[in-house]
Amino acid sequence: MPRILIVEDDPQISKSLKLNLKLSGFDVQDASTVSEAWSALKNHHFDLVCLDIGLPDGNGLDLCEKIRTTGDDVPILFISALTEEKTVVKAISSGGDDYLRKPFGMDELKARIHKALRRFSIAPTVMNLGPLSVDSAKRVATFAGQLITLSRKELEILMILMKKSGDVVTRESILSLLYDESETFDRTIDSHMSHLRKKLREVAGVGIQIVSVYGLGYRLELNQKA
Numbered sequence: 379m380p381r382i383l384i385v386e387d388d389p390q391i392s393k394s395l396k397l398n399l400k401l402s403g404f405d406v407q408d409a410s411t412v413s414e415a416w417s418a419l420k421n422h423h424f425d426l427v428c429l430d431i432g433l434p435d436g437n438g439l440d441l442c443e444k445i446r447t448t449g450d451d452v453p454i455l456f457i458s459a460l461t462e463e464k465t466v467v468k469a470i471s472s473g474g475d476d477y478l479r480k481p482f483g484m485d486e487l488k489a490r491i492h493k494a495l496r497r498f499s500i501a502p503t504v505m506n507l508g509p510l511s512v513d514s515a516k517r518v519a520t521f522a523g524q525l526i527t528l529s530r531k532e533l534e535i536l537m538i539l540m541k542k543s544g545d546v547v548t549r550e551s552i553l554s555l556l557y558d559e560s561e562t563f564d565r566t567i568d569s570h571m572s573h574l575r576k577k578l579r580e581v582a583g584v585g586i587q588i589v590s591v592y593g594l595g596y597r598l599e600l601n602q603k604a
Contacts, residue, residue, distance in 0.1 A: 380425040380495055381405040385415040385441070386457070387433050391480075395428065398484045404491075412436035419445065424452055426494055428487075431458040431469070439472045446473035451517060451530045453494040457482070470566055473530065475556075497555070505540045508600040510586050512537055521581045531556065531566075532574040539588065539598035548595035571596070 382399060386392040387410045396406045407422070409415040412435050419427075427445075431438040442454055456469045459480040466477045475497075476490050505512045509522040514537055519526040528536065538555055539547055549567060556567075571588065578586050589597045 379403060379405045380491075381407070381423065382491070383415065383418055383422075383424045383427045384408045385412075385427065385429045385433065385438065386410065387430060395487075399488075399491075402488055410434070412438075412441050415441060416444070419450070419452075426453045426455060426491060428455050428457050428491075429474070431456060431460055431465070439469060442469070442472045442474055446530065453497070455490060455494060457487075467566060471569070505537065507540055507543045507586070507598065510540075510582065510600070512540055521578075521586065524581050526577055526581050528574065528577060529570070531570050532577070535567075535570055535574055536598075539596060543598045543600070546591050546594050546597050550595075552595070 380403075382404050384392055384395050384399075384406060386395065386408065389410070392408050392410065396408055399406045407418060407424075409418050410433075412433050415427075415429075418424075429438045429442060433441075438456065438458070442456075445452070445454070453475045454473060456474045456477045457480060458465070458469075458477070460466075461479050469477050475494055478487060478490060503514045505514070510519070511521075512519045512533070517530075517533060519528055519533060519536060534556060535552060538552055552567060575588050578588065584601050587599050587601060589599055591597055
């Protein structure tokens with residue numbers, strides 16, 4: 379039974395979410411402050427976090443970043459009444475997986491939860507491209523045995539490219555796998571891709587390259603002459 383942490387300071391919303399998700403077969407715990415949420419995350423395992431931004435003792439964006447600094451890659455779904463594009467982009471850049479604007483329907487919330495859970499329950503797989511290796515179970519990437527320190531989103535992009543190494547992967551397919559609102563998050567792909575390329579160069583030189591195919595997308599290539 380998937381376990382969900384709801385971080386929401388409005389008691390009516392929290393109660394409604396908890397009740398509906400429990401009826402849908404989820405094990406649900408709630409928290410109304412950053413400190414309560416942090417304590418719950420330190421002491422229990424969760425399969426997903428529904429996180430509001432405005433909280434009495436802090437900011438959900440800061441909490442998300444704090445969670446990511448610990449190496450925890452639990453899926454985080456922001457639920458907020460804030461609708462500005464810059465807030466949505468900041469939420470995703472801080473480590474969030476999705477953003478749902480209030481008010482929303484329970485069917486949409488459950489659909490997004492199921493999508494996030496599916497994405498993080500892929501069967502353990504080790505993918506290799508020459509000396510480049512990615513273990514999706516341990517969520518680590520190495521080149522010739524050397525660890526490549528990647529953010530969660532960078533690792534997911536690398537896994538998507540490795541699954542079709544040698545073939546072009548469109549921006550649209552990457553966006554659809556990582557996010558639910560491709561127009562909103564389109565700019566973040568460029569940032570993640572830039573950081574991923576830089577980190578690959580630092581350990582692999584030109585041995586592994588992400589090639590941009592104009593008008594189409596990206597292709598991961600092994601340079602055997604390097």
